[in-house]
Every structure is written in C-alpha cells, then in structure tokens.
Amino acid sequence: MPHVPGVRTVRKLLVGLGIGLAFITVFSVFALIYLFRLNAVVRHVAFDPVPGSAAIASVAKDFNQYRVLEAMGRRAAESWGMSLTRKAADIERDLKAYDATITQRDDRRRFTELVALWSSYRGLQGETAARSEPAPPAEMALMPARQERASEEINALLTTMIDWNRLEGVRSIASADSATRGASTTVLSMLVAALILSALALHYNRTVERPMNALAETARSVALGNLDVRATVEGPLEVALVAHELNEMLEARARADTNARTLNAALEESRQQLQQLTAGLLQVREEERTKVAREIHDELGQTLTAFKMDVGWISRRLTDDAPATRAKLVSMVTLIDDAVAAVRRMAADLRPGILDDLGLAAALEWQGQQFEQRTHIRCALRVSVDDALDPLVATAMFRICQESLDNVARHSRASCVTVTLDRCDTDLVLEVRDDGVGISPTDATSTRSIGLAAMRERAQLVGGGLFISGTAGVGTTVRVQIPRRETVST
Numbered sequence: 450m451p452h453v454p455g456v457r458t459v460r461k462l463l464v465g466l467g468i469g470l471a472f473i474t475v476f477s478v479f480a481l482i483y484l485f486r487l488n489a490v491v492r493h494v495a496f497d498p499v500p501g502s503a504a505i506a507s508v509a510k511d512f513n514q515y516r517v518l519e520a521m522g523r524r525a526a527e528s529w530g531m532s533l534t535r536k537a538a539d540i541e542r543d544l545k546a547y548d549a550t551i552t553q554r555d556d557r558r559r560f561t562e563l564v565a566l567w568s569s570y571r572g573l574q575g576e577t578a579a580r581s582e583p584a585p586p587a588e589m590a591l592m593p594a595r596q597e598r599a600s601e602e603i604n605a606l607l608t609t610m611i612d613w614n615r616l617e618g619v620r621s622i623a624s625a626d627s628a629t630r631g632a633s634t635t636v637l638s639m640l641v642a643a644l645i646l647s648a649l650a651l652h653y654n655r656t657v658e659r660p661m662n663a664l665a666e667t668a669r670s671v672a673l674g675n676l677d678v679r680a681t682v683e684g685p686l687e688v689a690l691v692a693h694e695l696n697e698m699l700e701a702r703a704r705a706d707t708n709a710r711t712l713n714a715a716l717e718e719s720r721q722q723l724q725q726l727t728a729g730l731l732q733v734r735e736e737e738r739t740k741v742a743r744e745i746h747d748e749l750g751q752t753l754t755a756f757k758m759d760v761g762w763i764s765r766r767l768t769d770d771a772p773a774t775r776a777k778l779v780s781m782v783t784l785i786d787d788a789v790a791a792v793r794r795m796a797a798d799l800r801p802g803i804l805d806d807l808g809l810a811a812a813l814e815w816q817g818q819q820f821e822q823r824t825h826i827r828c829a830l831r832v833s834v835d836d837a838l839d840p841l842v843a844t845a846m847f848r849i850c851q852e853s854l855d856n857v858a859r860h861s862r863a864s865c866v867t868v869t870l871d872r873c874d875t876d877l878v879l880e881v882r883d884d885g886v887g888i889s890p891t892d893a894t895s896t897r898s899i900g901l902a903a904m905r906e907r908a909q910l911v912g913g914g915l916f917i918s919g920t921a922g923v924g925t926t927v928r929v930q931i932p933r934r935e936t937v938s939t
Contacts, residue, residue: 861885
C-alpha cells in the first residue's frame with residue numbers, strides 16, 4: 450500500500466509506543482536487580498555495622514579484659530601496671546573509632562556519658578596509684594565499692610549501647626525491607642502499566658488503524674474507477690462519520706453518473722439521428738443535383754441544339770441580298786454556343802458526370818484544370834489510386850476537395866496548390882496543400898465556418914476525419930483520411 454499521510458501515522462505511533470514499553474521493561478528488570486543488591490548490602494551493614502558496632506563491641510571487650518587484668522594485678526603486682534596501661538590505650542583507641550561513626554544525637558549523648566564514666570573510673574585508679582601514704586582504713590574500704598559501682602555503670606551503659614546498635618540494625622533491616630518492597634511495588638506497577646499500555650495499543654490498533662486502512666483502501670478503489678465500492682461504517686465515532694460521509698458522496702456520485710449516462714445516451718441517440726438526417730439530406734442533395742444536372746444537360750442542351758439547327762437551316766435559305774439578316778443569324782448562333790457552354794458548366798458544377806463515369810481520380814484532375822483556368826493559380830495533382838471507390842466515399846472526397854479549392858481561391862492568396870490522393874495502409878488520404886498566408890489555429894477549429902463544418906460532416910459520414918493545419922507565411926494543409934473499404938448506408 451502506498452505511503453498516505455494520516456494512515457501511516459498510527460503505525461508510527463504504535464511503533465514508538467512499543468519501543469517505549471520495551472525500554473520500560475528493560476529498565477524495570479535492571480531496577481529490580483539493583484534493588485535486591487541494595488537490600489543485601491543494607492542487611493550486611495545492619496548485621497555488621499563497621500566501624501560503629503564493631504568499635505563499641507571492642508570497647509566492651511577491652512573494658513572487660515581491663516577489669517580482669519585489674520583483678521589479676523592485685524595478686525601479681527610486678528606485671529600489673531604495664532598490662533593495664535596497654536589495655537587502657539586500646540580502650541581509648543576504640544572510643545575514638547566509635548566517635549568517628551556517631552551520626553545520631555542519642556548515640557552522641559550515650560557516648561559522652563560513657564567517656565565521662567571511663568574518665569571517672571580511670572580517675573579513681575589514678576587517685577589510688579598517686580597516694581604516697583596508705584589511705585585511712587575507712588577510705589580504703591570504700592574505694593573498691595566506688596570502683597565496682599563505676600564499673601557496673603560502664604558495663605550497663607555499654608550493654609545499652611550494644612543493644613541500641615543491635616536495635617538500630619534491626620530498624621535498618623526493616624527500613625531496607627520496606628524500601629525494597631516499595632521499589633518492587635513501583636517496578637511491578639510499571640510492568641502492569643506497560644501491560645495496560647500494550648493492551649491499549651492493541652485495542653487502538655484494532656479500533657482505529659484497521660478502519661482507517663479500510664477507508665484508505667476504499668478511497669484507492671474509487672480513485673481506480675470502482676464506484677460501486679462502499680466503506681464499512683465501524684470503529685470510533687470520527688472514523689464512522691468519515692465512512693458515512695464517503696458512502697453518501699459515492700451514492701451521490703453514482704446517481705450523478707446514472708443521470709449522466711442517461712443524458713449521454715439520449716445525446717448520442719440525438720447525434721446519431723442528426724447524423725442520419727444530415728447524411729440523408731446530403732444524399733438527397735446529391736441526387737437532386739444529379740437530377741437537375743441531367744435535366745439541364747439533356748433538356749436545355751437538346752433545346753439549344755435544336756434551336757441552333759433551326760438557325761442554321763434559316764441561314765442556309767437566305768438570299769445573298771439580305772446581309773443584315775445573315776449577320777443577325779450568325780450572332781444568334783454565337784449566343785446559342787455560349788448558352789450551351791453555360792449549360793454544360795452549370796451541369797458540371799451541380800454534378801460532374803466525369804465523377805460517375807470515370808471515377809474520383811479523373812474528376813479531381815478535371816476539377817484542378819477548371820480551378821487553374823478560373824483563378825490562374827497553378828494546381829498540381831498527384832494521384833496514385835486507380836481502383837474503383839464507393840460512390841459515397843468518392844462524392845465526399847470530391848466535395849471536400851472542391852470546397853478546399855474554393856477556400857484557397859477566396860482566402861489564401863496562394864500562387865500554387867497541390868492536391869494529393871494516396872493510400873496510407875488501408876486508408877484513403879486526400880491532401881490539399883497551398884503556399885498562402887496560412888490559416889490560424891482559431892479559424893481552423895472554428896465552428897462558425899459553414900464550409901469547414903460541411904467538410905467535417907462529410908468526412909464523418911463516411912467514417913473518416915478531417916484535419917486542418919496552417920502556418921503563417923507558409924500555407925495551409927487540409928487532410929482527409931477515410932477508411933478505404935468504409936461504406937455508409939443511407
């Protein structure tokens with residue numbers, strides 16, 4: 450089907466929609482993959498929050514070891530100071546590591562409290578170690594209780610912080626799971642939307658593109674000349690309205706064509722009747738011309754001949770002593786001869802007997818001689834047809850040549866004219882060419898010229914055609930082409 454704007458647009462829209470849906474699907478799959486990877490990373494961070502969770506756990510472990518070393522140091526004084534110092538440094542390092550991971554206010558508050566308790570605990574140890582003299586017994590009895598209470602506060606706070614980190618990990622897992630579920634729901638919604646769009650595209654293809662293509666095919670059939678085709682009224686309202694209007698237009702066109710065919714048939718019948726009437730009139734005219742020519746030739750010719758004989762008889766019986774009467778008789782004989790010549794000329798103009806007796810070629814040669822004698826325009830005749838022709842064809846050719854020569858004498862101002870009668874395949878061709886001023890295209894196709902109209906009518910009556918062409922300063926050509934075996938019934 451050829452490219453038609455308005456029909457291919459739907460297909461392009463569907464192709465673009467399909468490409469868009471493909472991209473949505475591909476990106477949705479990649480989004481799911483990356484979301485699952487993100488979930489795994491979040492879960493890993495929640496269970497092993499490095500360095501925050503590991504740092505606070507390391508603080509608790511080092512503090513417990515510190516307490517153990519502290520307890521052992523009371524029984525092994527020689528290694529007590531060096532082991533406690535190294536472990537205290539480890540605790541300080543873990544506290545710094547944990548400090549770098551704090552992001553929330555509650556965690557910072559607990560860390561500040563832990564640092565204060567640790568400093569207080571270390572201060573108690575330092576106070577005990579810095580004494581040069583033994584403390585009073587009562588104070589010495591209270592020192593372990595104070596250290597034990599500070600240790601318990603530190604352990605309780607560390608336990609709270611570890612539990613808080615664990616709960617924070619659980620909350621992170623829940624948040625990660627919630628985010629994953631939300632992302633998965635979003636992606637699934639995109640997939641569902643893509644499926645819905647695909648369904649809508651298929652529905653659009655079914656309800657819009659097919660009716661539009663059907664309308665385009667109907668219009669193409671109408672353009673090819675099939676006016677009996679009708680569009681199917683279906684699809685959306687706009688398409689159905691277009692199909693309905695197209696059907697109404699085709700119905701109106703069909704009615705107009707029916708009326709036109711009826712009028713053309715009536716016109717053709719009228720034209721045939723007119724042509725038959727014209728043919729009959731021309732035939733009757735030729736018959737009347739022939740009849741009048743014969744009557745003139747026979748009746749007047751015989752009468753004038755008899756009159757001439759009577760005048761001769763009277764002239765022979767006159768005496769020599771009547772010269773005036775004899776001269777009068779001689780004048781009468783001259784007048785009678787002129788009258789006989791005029792009768793013969795009129796009879797030949799009406800219907801030359803040579804056309805019926807010797808044929809078209811001889812009649813054209815006689816016509817050329819008469820034209821040259823009357824107008825003093827040189828006339829050259831070229832005839833290569835010597836077989837007998839249908840009388841109607843011969844008459845039509847002769848009359849067309851006669852009218853053409855009359856037009857040359859009246860209008861062309863030519864010095865030479867050439868008449869050619871020849872065969873062209875199975876057609877008989879008559880051509881009259883002059884070297885005059887040349888007829889204009891407007892005059893050649895004019896319907897006001899009675900002579901040209903009569904020539905065309907005669908050519909059509911015998912199944913031929915008349916062609917007139919002219920060039921200014923070069924001349925005019927009249928060409929008649931008639932089927933050679935064509936006969937016309939009157």
